[in-house]
Amino acid sequence: MIAVAAVFAVWVIYANLFTISDPLILGILFVSGIYTIMFVAIGATQNAPDRVPLYDWALSALSLVSGIYFFVNAGAISDRISLLHDFTLMQLVFGSALLGLTLEATRRTTGLGLTGVVVVFLAYNLFGYLLPPPFGHGVSEYTYLLDILVFTTDGVFGVPVQVVASYVFLFVMFGTLLSKAGGGEFFFNVAALLTGRSRGGPAKIAVISSGLYGTMSGSPTSDVVATGSITIPVMKRLGYKARFAAAVEVAASTGGSAMPPIMGSAAFILAEYTGVGYQQVVLAALVPAFLYYLGVFTQVHFRAVRDDLRPSEDEIPSVAQTFRTGWVFLIPILGIILALSWGYSPTFTAGIGVLGVVAASMLLKATRLSVWQIVEGLGETTLRILPVAGACAAAGLVIGGLSMTGLGMKAANVILTISNGQPAVTLVIAAVVTIILGLGMPTPSAYILAAVLVGPALAELGFPILQSHMFLLYFAVLSALTPPIAVAALAAAAIADEDSFKIAFSAVRLAAVGFLLPFAFVSNPGLLLLADPLSNVIAVVGGLFATAAIGISIEGSVGILLRPVERLVLSLAAVAAVLPFTMVALIGIAVIGAMLVRYAVVAYSSAPQKTAG
Numbered sequence: 048m049i050a051v052a053a054v055f056a057v058w059v060i061y062a063n064l065f066t067i068s069d070p071l072i073l074g075i076l077f078v079s080g081i082y083t084i085m086f087v088a089i090g091a092t093q094n095a096p097d098r099v100p101l102y103d104w105a106l107s108a109l110s111l112v113s114g115i116y117f118f119v120n121a122g123a124i125s126d127r128i129s130l131l132h133d134f135t136l137m138q139l140v141f142g143s144a145l146l147g148l149t150l151e152a153t154r155r156t157t158g159l160g161l162t163g164v165v166v167v168f169l170a171y172n173l174f175g176y177l178l179p180p181p182f183g184h185g186v187s188e189y190t191y192l193l194d195i196l197v198f199t200t201d202g203v204f205g206v207p208v209q210v211v212a213s214y215v216f217l218f219v220m221f222g223t224l225l226s227k228a229g230g231g232e233f234f235f236n237v238a239a240l241l242t243g244r245s246r247g248g249p250a251k252i253a254v255i256s257s258g259l260y261g262t263m264s265g266s267p268t269s270d271v272v273a274t275g276s277i278t279i280p281v282m283k284r285l286g287y288k289a290r291f292a293a294a295v296e297v298a299a300s301t302g303g304s305a306m307p308p309i310m311g312s313a314a315f316i317l318a319e320y321t322g323v324g325y326q327q328v329v330l331a332a333l334v335p336a337f338l339y340y341l342g343v344f345t346q347v348h349f350r351a352v353r354d355d356l357r358p359s360e361d362e363i364p365s366v367a368q369t370f371r372t373g374w375v376f377l378i379p380i381l382g383i384i385l386a387l388s389w390g391y392s393p394t395f396t397a398g399i400g401v402l403g404v405v406a407a408s409m410l411l412k413a414t415r416l417s418v419w420q421i422v423e424g425l426g427e428t429t430l431r432i433l434p435v436a437g438a439c440a441a442a443g444l445v446i447g448g449l450s451m452t453g454l455g456m457k458a459a460n461v462i463l464t465i466s467n468g469q470p471a472v473t474l475v476i477a478a479v480v481t482i483i484l485g486l487g488m489p490t491p492s493a494y495i496l497a498a499v500l501v502g503p504a505l506a507e508l509g510f511p512i513l514q515s516h517m518f519l520l521y522f523a524v525l526s527a528l529t530p531p532i533a534v535a536a537l538a539a540a541a542i543a544d545e546d547s548f549k550i551a552f553s554a555v556r557l558a559a560v561g562f563l564l565p566f567a568f569v570s571n572p573g574l575l576l577l578a579d580p581l582s583n584v585i586a587v588v589g590g591l592f593a594t595a596a597i598g599i600s601i602e603g604s605v606g607i608l609l610r611p612v613e614r615l616v617l618s619l620a621a622v623a624a625v626l627p628f629t630m631v632a633l634i635g636i637a638v639i640g641a642m643l644v645r646y647a648v649v650a651y652s653s654a655p656q657k658t659a660g
Contacts, residue, residue, distance in 0.1 A: 048088055049426035055080050056425035059216050064398045072121050074204030077212035079114020081429075081436045082148050083107050088430060089155045110148055116141045129194045139190070142197040149203055149440050156437030160487040164496070165441045172448040181460065184452040195447050202447030206319050207439035207495060211432065214325075215312040217397030219435075220428040221383075221404060222309070225376060227424045228408040228416055233373035234259035235277065236364045244363055247351025250287065253278035254299040254347060258340050261303015267490070267527040267535040269431075270300035271542075279542045286356065293543035294553030295347055297528050297535045301558065302339045304490050304524040307332045308383055312435055313494040313520055315393060320498055321512050325393045331513060331575035334587055335521070335564050338574075338594045342560025345598030353604040372413045379403030435491060442495040449499050459503035470508050474566060477501045478522045485526025487534060493523035514572060518565040525561055528554040559601055560594050567593070571627040582627070589624035589632045592639040596621040599646075606650040617642060 059077070062068050086106040087099050116137065117124065124138075134142070154162040172192050175184045196202030200209070225231075235256045242251035257274045261267075275296040282292035304310060307329040314332070318325040350356075382403040386396040408416045416424070449455045462480070466472035480501050485493030497519040505515035527535040533551035540547035555562075568574035573586025596617040603609050609617075616638070623635030 048084070048430075049423055052084055052088075052426035052429035053422045055084060056216075056220065056429045059212065060220075060398070060401070063213050063217060063394050069121070069125070070200055070209055071125055071204055072118065073212055074200065074208050075114060075117040075121060078145075078149075078203060078208060078436070078440060079110050079117065081433065082110035082152055083114070084429060085152055085155065085433050085437065086110060088433060091155065106148065106151065109144055113141050113145050113148070117145075124198055127198070129199055134190055134193070138198070139193070142193045145197050145203065146193065146444075149437075149444060152437040153441040156434040157441070157489060157492070158487065161438060161441055161489075161492055164484075164488075165444050168445050168448045168454075171454065172451055175452055175454075181457055182454075184454075187451060192448070192451070195451050196444055199447070201443075201450055203440050203443045205443035205446055207316055207442045207446070207491065208436070210315045210319050211312060211436050211439045214393040214397045215315050215435065216428065216432055217394060217401060218309045218315075219431055220425065221379070221397055221400035223428045223431065224401060224404045224408075224416070224421070224424040225379065227420050228376070228404060228414045229372070230376045230404075231260060231274075233369070233376050235274070236369040236373065239363050240366060240369050245348075247347050247356050248363075249278060249282045250292070250295045250347045250351065250356070251344060253282065253292075253295050254340060254344050257296060257299035257303060258306055258336075261300065261306045267297075267301040267304055267524075268538045270303045271296055271535050271538040274300065275539055275542050279539065283543070289543040289545040290549050290553055291350070293536070293539035293545055293550045294557055295343070296542075297533075297539045297550060297554040298343050298557040298561075299340070301524060301528045301535050301554070302336065302343070302561065304527070305332060305339065305521060306336045308387060312439070313491045313523060316439075316491055316495060317498075317516050317520055318393070320495075321516050323513050326387050326390065327513070328517075329387060331517060331577060334574055334576060334590060335517070335568055338564060338590050339558070339561045341591070342594045342598050343557050345595055346557050346559075346602050349599060349602040349604055349606075352606050353602065372411050375407040375410050375414050376404075378407040434489065438489045438492040439495075442492050445496060446499055455499045455503050458500045459507055462501065462504040463507060468508065470510075473504060473508055474518070474569060477505060477519065478562075478565065481519050481522040482526045482529050485523045486529070487532040488526070490523050490527065493526050494520050497523055510569060511572070511577075513577070514569050514575060517575065518569050521561065521565040525558065528558060530555070556601065560597050563597065567625040571625055573627065574625065578627075582629075585629060585632055586625065586627070589626075589636055592636045593621035593624040595643070596624070596639045605646040607646070613642070 058080070062073060062076070086103050091103065150162060150165065153165060169192070172187055173189065175182065176187070177183070235252070238252045238255035238259065242248055242255060245251065253274065256278065257270055260274050261270050275293070279292045279296055282295070283289055304313065310329070310332060314328055315325065318328045379400050383396055383400045386399045391399070405416060405421065408414045462473060462476055466476055481493065481497040484496045484500070498516060501519060502516065505518070506512065527533065528551060530548060530551040533547060533554070536547045536551040536554060539550055543550065567590070571586050572578045573582040574590050576583050578586065599605055599609070600614040600617040600621070603614055620635045620638040623631050624639060626632055626635070
């Protein structure tokens with residue numbers, strides 16, 4: 048399986064970097080290849096037998112044959128005019144087969160949640176004409192549905208799959224190979240080196256290492272499993288409660304999906320869907336991502352100060368240990384940063400990252416990748432992509448169906464009617480709807496659904512496209528830790544041996560800044576570096592002070608307990624500090640700064656002094 052998956056990964060590299068593929072042909076070959084591997088790699092149920100049953104081989108073979116048929120007839124499919132040319136029998140058979148395979152692939156990779164959503168949308172496309180206005184639409188036959196969803200680039204082969212088949216795949220390959228060479232351990236050691244000796248050190252290591260790992264994985268669940276398997280037991284061993292240890296890991300891992308440069312596949316989809324350059328998306332995401340982690344870090348620090356949580360020196364590596372071999376991992380990361388800054392495409396940038404990892408790993412014996420490790424990295428990349436590909440193919444069905452019926456604009460009108468066109472109320476509704484759409488779903492799927500259902504309402508009110516879609520992306524990301532499902536908390540619960548529901552509520556508290564940030568950068572473009580230089584500087588400084596104030600207010604302690612009125616003043620000053628009005632922002636910054644200075648003086652004067660000699 049690894050070998051076959053590696054061969055598929057090599058084809059993806061070739062198709063993206065060395066040929067100019069027609070989007071339809073690229074989509075056909077990618078989807079059929081992924082499905083062929085998927086039905087052998089992922090069982091029909093959790094209790095599936097170890098041996099691949101005959102029906103899975105049949106589904107895999109059907110995927111391969113369908114791909115061959117679509118590839119051989121790609122010219123005829125491209126030339127046909129949708130809704131005017133009748134289907135041949137073979138087109139009807141293989142089109143229906145691909146639609147059914149997509150639904151089953153979605154069920155196996157993401158569960159019944161997203162599959163149910165897709166089925167509801169398909170049912171609406173077929174039978175929505177029975178509904179009263181404004182939700183009803185014209186009569187649409189099955190062949191009309193099949194035509195749009197399978198025989199154009201508006202459905203299964205649409206933007207989500209095109210993005211996954213190109214730079215998402217290559218960036219995941221970069222992360223996998225970097226991890227194979229020891230990059231994950233290097234990032235963990237860097238985090239330990241930076242914060243391990245301070246109070247709350249293990250929790251701070253979890254925050255930083257999860258953020259760094261998130262730049263590679265982009266998946267909250269995989270981030271929790273990869274870094275939490277180390278950090279959670281260490282925190283528990285040093286006296287942290289299991290609930291708090293797991294919540295720190297969940298909050299930190301969830302933010303990885305919003306951490307540049309990869310940001311999970313949803314960021315690439317955002318760039319394609321909005322028409323905004325990927326480099327601009329990455330630049331805009333820098334400050335919010337830093338503020339998110341600063342918020343989690345601030346709360347972790349003051350919780351550790353309050354509870355006097357001490358570090359363990361045994362867990363901390365030295366600078367020499369960390370960089371003796373780890374310096375080589377800075378080379379591919381620097382290559383990606385330079386390629387993005389020089390304006391290269393995301394696909395080419397990812398290719399540079401992949402080649403950079405392999406080349407850099409060869410410089411030292413300790414990091415050198417063997418031929419089999421490279422094959423394993425390629426194969427594991429394909430297997431990691433399976434859930435994302437299944438979710439994005441399903442999302443393509445939803446997008447194609449919405450374009451048929453115009454449900455997106457109808458949903459936008461309903462949202463605007465409920466909010467009475469009030470921008471603030473509309474944003475709150477948009478946030479709640481996006482979180483609900485994301486419960487139990489991968490981040491890309493949650494963002495795509497929000498973009499097509501909620502995005503038009505924000506556009507109708509005049510919100511700039513990048514700010515509004517970053518708003519939706521953030522809440523799609525945060526849905527991974529939001530109760531009642533909180534998939535990231537479910538992963539942490541197994542490691543911490545704690546109730547996932549309790550972990551999720553604690554994680555929401557630690558990630559409070561993340562829930563407030565989208566409202567801040569929608570109203571203040573300076574937080575996304577989209578305003579003039581002076582406004583950007585004031586916004587960033589205001590964001591830093593506001594984040595610290597919110598973290599202190601939530602924890603209610605800076606070494607001394609704060610009174611309720613002080614916490615209220617800090618919260619109000621934090622709001623003022625991020626408003627897009629210069630004088631108001633400066634006043635908020637000044638108030639927070641004065642209070643922080645006062646707390647520092649009081650904490651220092653009340654600390655026990657060491658005697659000389």
